[in-house]
Amino acid sequence: MKRLVGYDLNGWRDLAVRNWIQIPGEDDKTGPDTVIAGGMDGSVVSLGKNRYIGGAQAEMAPHGRGPGWGAIGAPENRSRVRDLLASPANAKDRIAASLVGLAQRADVGVLAISDTGAVTEEMQETLLDAMRRANVRHRLLVWRPVLALLGAMGDCAFEGRERIGIVTHETHGFGTRILTLRQGKVLTPERRPGGGLHHSALGLAPLYSDVASRLSHPESGEPNKNYLAASSIPIRVILGEPPEAEVLRRNNGSWTVIQPPALPPIRDPDTFDAMAGDLGDCDRVYVETPVRGPLAEDVRNELHHRLDVDVTLLPPETVAKGARVATGLLDAGDPVFFDCPPRS
Amino acid sequence: MNLFRRPWASPEDISAGIGSLGPGDCFLVEEAAEDGGHPYAQLLDWQVDGRKRALKLLPYPKAGHAKGPPAVEGLPFRPKTNVDPKTTQEYEAAAALGRMNQVVARLMELEAALDDPEKVWSRLLEAWQRAENEENPRMAEIVRQARDILPRLHSLEKGIRRVLRRTREMTPLSRVQEMDRASMLWIARQPGRTLAERAGSRQRMLAIVRHENFDTLENRVLHAYVVLAADVAREWIQEHQSASTSTRYRIVADYRRYCRHLMRVFSDLGIGRAGPGITPNYVLTDNRDYRMVYNAWLRLIRREREIDDLWAWQAQSWTDFCTLAVTLSLFTLDEADLVAQSPVLWNSEAITGRWFEQDNPLAVFWLRETGRIVEVQARPKTVSSRQAAVRAHVWLRITDIKGDGMPRRIPVWTIHCFQPGDMTAEVQQAARSLQMAQQIRGVNIMKNGLVLSQAFGSPQVEETDAGGCIVRGLSLDAVGDSLARGMRELGAYVQDLVLETAP
Numbered sequence: 001m002k003r004l005v006g007y008d009l010n011g012w013r014d015l016a017v018r019n020w021i022q023i024p025g026e027d028d029k030t031g032p033d034t035v036i037a038g039g040m041d042g043s044v045v046s047l048g049k050n051r052y053i054g055g056a057q058a059e060m061a062p063h064g065r066g067p068g069w070g071a072i073g074a075p076e077n078r079s080r081v082r083d084l085l086a087s088p089a090n091a092k093d094r095i096a097a098s099l100v101g102l103a104q105r106a107d108v109g110v111l112a113i114s115d116t117g118a119v120t121e122e123m124q125e126t127l128l129d130a131m132r133r134a135n136v137r138h139r140l141l142v143w144r145p146v147l148a149l150l151g152a153m154g155d156c157a158f159e160g161r162e163r164i165g166i167v168t169h170e171t172h173g174f175g176t177r178i179l180t181l182r183q184g185k186v187l188t189p190e191r192r193p194g195g196g197l198h199h200s201a202l203g204l205a206p207l208y209s210d211v212a213s214r215l216s217h218p219e220s221g222e223p224n225k226n227y228l229a230a231s232s233i234p235i236r237v238i239l240g241e242p243p244e245a246e247v248l249r250r251n252n253g254s255w256t257v258i259q260p261p262a263l264p265p266i267r268d269p270d271t272f273d274a275m276a277g278d279l280g281d282c283d284r285v286y287v288e289t290p291v292r293g294p295l296a297e298d299v300r301n302e303l304h305h306r307l308d309v310d311v312t313l314l315p316p317e318t319v320a321k322g323a324r325v326a327t328g329l330l331d332a333g334d335p336v337f338f339d340c341p342p343r344s
Numbered sequence: 345m346n347l348f349r350r351p352w353a354s355p356e357d358i359s360a361g362i363g364s365l366g367p368g369d370c371f372l373v374e375e376a377a378e379d380g381g382h383p384y385a386q387l388l389d390w391q392v393d394g395r396k397r398a399l400k401l402l403p404y405p406k407a408g409h410a411k412g413p414p415a416v417e418g419l420p421f422r423p424k425t426n427v428d429p430k431t432t433q434e435y436e437a438a439a440a441l442g443r444m445n446q447v448v449a450r451l452m453e454l455e456a457a458l459d460d461p462e463k464v465w466s467r468l469l470e471a472w473q474r475a476e477n478e479e480n481p482r483m484a485e486i487v488r489q490a491r492d493i494l495p496r497l498h499s500l501e502k503g504i505r506r507v508l509r510r511t512r513e514m515t516p517l518s519r520v521q522e523m524d525r526a527s528m529l530w531i532a533r534q535p536g537r538t539l540a541e542r543a544g545s546r547q548r549m550l551a552i553v554r555h556e557n558f559d560t561l562e563n564r565v566l567h568a569y570v571v572l573a574a575d576v577a578r579e580w581i582q583e584h585q586s587a588s589t590s591t592r593y594r595i596v597a598d599y600r601r602y603c604r605h606l607m608r609v610f611s612d613l614g615i616g617r618a619g620p621g622i623t624p625n626y627v628l629t630d631n632r633d634y635r636m637v638y639n640a641w642l643r644l645i646r647r648e649r650e651i652d653d654l655w656a657w658q659a660q661s662w663t664d665f666c667t668l669a670v671t672l673s674l675f676t677l678d679e680a681d682l683v684a685q686s687p688v689l690w691n692s693e694a695i696t697g698r699w700f701e702q703d704n705p706l707a708v709f710w711l712r713e714t715g716r717i718v719e720v721q722a723r724p725k726t727v728s729s730r731q732a733a734v735r736a737h738v739w740l741r742i743t744d745i746k747g748d749g750m751p752r753r754i755p756v757w758t759i760h761c762f763q764p765g766d767m768t769a770e771v772q773q774a775a776r777s778l779q780m781a782q783q784i785r786g787v788n789i790m791k792n793g794l795v796l797s798q799a800f801g802s803p804q805v806e807e808t809d810a811g812g813c814i815v816r817g818l819s820l821d822a823v824g825d826s827l828a829r830g831m832r833e834l835g836a837y838v839q840d841l842v843l844e845t846a847p
Contacts (some may be wrong), residue, residue: 024456024471025449025482037462045687047703053687056461060685062705072686072703101461166613247683247710247717247745255717 002029002331005106005136006147006323011067011082011116012171012204013239013290014055014286016102017324035317038102039224042081043092052094054081054324055101065230068249076103080117082171086118090124095126096133106303108331110323115143115168116175116197136212136297142326144168144319145177146337149189150289151322152314158187167275167303169289173200174271176278178210182338186329190338195278200271202299204290206239207266220254239316240293253292263295269302276306285311345379347414348372349736350770351757352777364415367762370795372735376702385660387694390732399735403656403696408437422655425575425648428468429582430735440762441651442583443798444655444658446822447665450475451699465682465707466674472672476828478586485647486576487592489640490599496633496731497570497606502757504613505562505627505634508554515551517543522552559612562627562634564618567610569641571617572611574603577643586824620645621717650694657697659760664698665822666758666796667706667722667738667809668829673838674718684716705741714842717743730790731755733781740841750789758799764819767806770795771817775810782813792841794818797833803829 005018010037016036039059044052046063053061062069064078081098084091109131119127123139145166158164158181168175176195189341200206211234233246243260250256250282253263264269279285285307289296296313304311326336346355347362349369356362356374365371375398377389384400391397402414408421420437423429429438457467459788475482512527515533517539523531527550534542534549543549577600587593628638654661656782674680686703703717724731731739736755743751757774778793792814799819803826807816816837820830 022459024453024467025474026456027483027488034460034461039462047687047689047701051689053689057458057464057687060461060682061687062708063687063703064683065684071803104459143597255743257745306562 001028002107002146002329003005003103003105003325003329004324005103006320006325006327007108007109007111008147008323009038009042009081009095009102010084010290011042011080011085012235013040014042014081014098014102015041015317015320017317017320018103018106024279033319033321036102038098038180040117040239040241041330042098042234044079044081044084044097044101046079047075050093052097053101053121053131054094054098054179057101058098059235066249067150068227068250070251070312073249084094091319092126092130092133093272095130098133099134099136104135106134106136108138108327109134110142110147110326111329112144112147113141114170114175115145115177115191115195118169118170118197138330139189140326141334142179142192142323144288145175145179146189146191146287147158147319147322149179150325151318151320151323152286152312153187154321154325158311161284163192163281165279165285165292166189167279167285167287167299169204169287169291169299170197171203171205173198173203174275178279178282184335186334188240188335188338192340192341198271198274200268201266202268202271202295204238204241207263207295208234209232210266211237211261211263215258228258232260233258236260237263238291240291240295271303275303279307280304282307282309284309287311288314290316292316297318328344345373345375348735350759350773352773358361358413358597358625358778360789362414364412364417366416366418367420368765369843370759370761371404373376373400373402374398380642383696385657385698387663387737388727388732388735390727390729392729398605398733400588401657401659406652406655408411422652423579425572425579425630426580428611430522432620432622436762438579441579442663443800443821444654445583445651446475447658448654448699448821450668451661451664453482454688454700463680464685464688465672467676469666469672472827472831476638476825476831477582478824479589479700480590480843481584481592483592484580485643486573486580486599489573490542490577490642493573493636494599494602496636497602500566500633500637501606501609504558504566505631506558507560509557510554512550513553514546514548515553517547517549519553520549524552527551553568556614559615560627561618561622561625561641562609562631563613563615565622565624565628565641566634566637567607567615568619569637569644570603570606570619571609572641572644572648574600574607576647592785628675633684638657654694654697659758660697661694661699662760662798663722663737663758664700666756669796669829669834670738670740670794670838671707671720674707674720674832675735677709677711677839677842678834679711679713680705680718681712682707682711683710706767712841715745716842717745718842719743721824730781732789734777736793740842752792753790755790755794756794756796758783759795761798761816764802765797765806767795767797767817767844768808770797771806771815772810774813774817775808775813778813779811782811794837796820799826799830801826803833805833 005127009014017033020028020030021034038055043058044054045058063072066073148166164179166177175197178192179189182190245257245259247257287300300313329336345358347358351549377398385400386400388399406422408419412415419442423441429435451604455472457464530550536542577596627634685707689701704721704724707720709718723737734755736757738756740754741751774795795817796818799821804819818833
């Protein structure tokens, strides 16, 4: 049995899709793909002696959640995955811990990377090294739009030579990329030149900051509220998860319950106009985002109003599913995608 | 160094000479944290007048007795794998090993549950609920090998490797094919002019002959494997008698029979047994069948070594089992939300009986309706003098979110010994120790306690109230009905505890 894993490690909603499941007291079973959640607002915690834990265990850990938790609550015990991905050079072990937190001992692994120019060649080398440290035997980095299309191909019928626009929801805005499909032994995405990053107030980081700032200025007059930084409410609100009250540990070790604020409506028509300009000649458009619910629907609707084609919203697991599809192609020796170099 | 036969018992000064420890005792000592010179596992530490004191656990001697200090007598010995139990002591030792293996099996299920960390407690709960049904035994290494290695053994039996060994023998002249220097010297020294004359009246001469020989390294490993596998299979079968109708039981029983058959075949072929630590040859690393057998053999040898270590530290495994049981009981409360959980770092092998490490609190639950937070702490570091006085190494900390009062602490004593004790007496003594701890300065924050001990097949529940200190004692096992009843009682206790102390 080969263990195939598709990783979508983005620091907002970390996911993996893999082809096996381990049942306590039983053997590993291969079968239908399983989605493993690595947590929202992904982080890595330090257990001392250069030992790190990532994934859902880190999300639940009290480490780095403030002085109310004692020595383990020190902020240096917790690192955000998105910060590590932004400058991975000195964070290989911690990124490896994040990958291990999603799936262990993978034979073939494909990791999604942003296609907005933010990931340099050097960063790609570092990520591959992190995958090696996570004991991924055969490894590959693939652009998010390609994986989004591979993930979507399982649910939709495609014809060769279609121009497909992919919109990716990024940390600082939205990325656009046009892909075509090339018919060979299998239908393979071909990455076309063009597209790029459109900075927007609807980017994940500005949204997060907005909600977090509302959380840190509630009505009551408690002086030091740095423990609010440990709240999961901002990430839950922006990712469209059901809003729920949360209990937090204050700096003195006591507990308090906080209520989620509402996400205010944010409009950014200029960004959508610019994206529509990029995607004007596409036959269909897909929107890939870690966000669920009304915000994601708004993005889809804004694009749909501006483009005269089908605009489909992909579920957050699509990129990880596409990465899992890519592991199968890689394992079989088939091309995962074709790259079209820009004209000089 | 002070010895405690129970966490709540009076201290006995080992240097002043004490009676030996027996199967009904806990092996707890209190001394300065930095003192050593003997193997121990630290359970708690605290400060007394600026100096660190520690509660430590001593290992069980594998032989069942030790000169000490402290002297140990009458404990079950670690059963030998290759010996069928015949005497009462051997049966008791085998039963103790079976109980230990069951506890370890429940702990190992945590490792598999961690494969999907977001659902770790629900997956562990499902696994433990499956373990309540003894008729369906869990997957074990020997079960896996019985399924995977059996076809390899069939194949090897048919095509076992052999070598042609060259020896010098008196050979009829017509059969001579090869001669070496020694045989030529021999013929040269014989009287006679022709070869026929030198061959004498029997017409034989010294020459090289080749004989088939099966005693190769790879076959010695094969032989050693089937012997060990048959012993491990026997041990597994003894521990799973109640599953005799299951498929896994049948597979292992068949496998044991086949291994015993192969033992006879290999003995007849003159194959010896390899010892552990051999350097594998080309066949063992490159022939698929031999390689699989060799790897399976290494896994069984490693398992035996692990059991040696676990036997000495099984009180540690019991504490971890109890910690998980308490956490699962809180997890199953309808109103409980898991707020935080310390990462569980799984070790590749048990270190002083511990498979995993974790910081404290292990788990934190928010009881939404009751409005309180419950923390589970196992072997907390640097406890208060009041906590040190009751010497429990698992604690629940209950905080009212809206109240201004101090958090309450519930000591959980995890008692491991080789004989069932008198639960009524245990809870009374535990309650008295709790009562004594109340007299230490400060606010009364400890008025409930829980004793968890092994049930030896007969789960019990006892409760006592001594001066407002209420201690409940529960006994449970790690498998079958005894686990099911124990977990039900534990769930009921946790529910009572939450309601009882509700504001």
